[in-house]
């Protein structure tokens with residue numbers, strides 16, 4: 140066995156920012172501390188709450204996030220805005236899952252926290268909180284010879300990644316300490332499955348993740364599958380987990396599992412990961428963390444490539460008048476926060492001076508011989524209030540300026556290679572967002588579509604409409620179109636579903652429509668591909684080959 144230390148890139152980012160005073164009425168973020176060798180779980184709520192319950196149990200070691208079994212519970216029977224519950228007779232040196240719920244006595248709704256973990260450590264006669272991997276590990280940005288592995292710890296720690304393929308075991312050691320790790324592993328072999336685990340160290344305490352696998356991208360023509368779905372924000376089901384911290388946690392979790400079931404190599408999202416729509420940065424950070432935790436069990440194996448939706452673009456925002464909102468300028472723009480919360484390719488365009496970054500909201504990447512492009516249809520998002528004069532126009536429902544220049548250059552570079560484009564807005568909406576998609580600027584929309592026609596764009600994916608719809612965009616839509624590229628709306632990751640619109644002029648071009656949670660699975664083989672669509676339980680609803 141060869142073991143050596145390879146120092147590559149380590150980015151130490153910021154620790155979790157504490158939640159500020161203005162807590163969203165439906166959020167709970169519990170804290171744990173050790174008092175008299177027991178663990179005290181405490182939390183505050185915006186409204187007075189009752190029947191505070193902490194459910195907890197040892198983790199069974201099988202990575203059962205995000206829905207572990209809890210066989211124990213403890214209660215705080217008081218009514219108020221702050222609660223604490225003491226968990227007694229805990230075992231040391233094992234990871235416990237725990238979760239808090241309570242009843243809001245103003246809204247009369249149940250509130251629940253995410254599942255969190257703690258570990259109690261024996262130090263002499265005393266107990267203290269031990270090190271845990273508080274998030275991750277996850278993988279991101281797979282290329283033929285590199286991948287990013289990221290994780291977080293509850294305490295300042297050192298970390299290392301052990302990774303191997305066959306018997307050749309290698310080790311990357313992070314030589315600085317922190318609590319947020321984003322490590323680029325390089326010099327990997329293309330199209331190869333590696334096993335890996337993360338080990339974290341804090342003083343004489345050590346914790347290790349289970350062993351996961353990742354696969355590097357192929358270099359050229361290869362057969363592989365990828366998944367697409369978007370709009371995972373809050374659903375309308377009665378159970379709170381369908382709208383946990385602004386995310387349809389149950390459905391997004393189920394779709395992420397489907398990615399593993401289909402052995403998809405990665406997952407593209409078509410935006411609106413969560414409800415957004417908040418002036419609070421910390422609230423949006425929690426919403427995004429909730430989405431990351433909903434997919435973490437799959438993200439440990441395969442990368443996710445989200446794109447920005449209008450809800451993502453409204454967090455944080457500045458409010459003006461009754462209806463007006465706009466994206467704050469950098470460094471507090473929605474785009475800045477997005478880039479902090481996700482790990483995505485950074486090859487987007489440079490913004491105009493003083494404008495929000497495009498970094499990680501507009502990007503492209505290659506996988507085998509196939510090219511992928513993510514667009515931001517909500518850059519510098521402005522929702523107008525007629526009584527307010529905004530400092531800028533924004534670029535909502537359109538691709539303009541430097542993003543448009545970048546797109547043209549990126550497509551030119553891709554030449555005639557098979558390309559898939561994904562963003563939040565449909566170019567040709569089919570139900571729910573007629574007039575509030577790229578169709579708001581029909582001439583610009585058609586010019587973009589003709590640009591796609593000049594290249595080898597296989598499918599243009601969208602969300603925003605919470606439906607499945609496949610539209611054949613050909614001469615029947617616009618006599619100037621030549622190729623008949625399909626637009627697939629796969630906005631079925633958890634937001635309330637919409638009806639079909641039967642009044643659209645291109646109704647006969649809507650070749651398939653379904654009102655259900657859904658995802659698309661594309662299997663590429665060289666320059667050809669098959670696309671299948673399924674409901675959230677994996678029942679097929681559409682299929683075509685090209």
Ligand SMILES: [Fe+2]
Nearest residue numbers: 411448449603
């Ligand atoms: Fe949307």
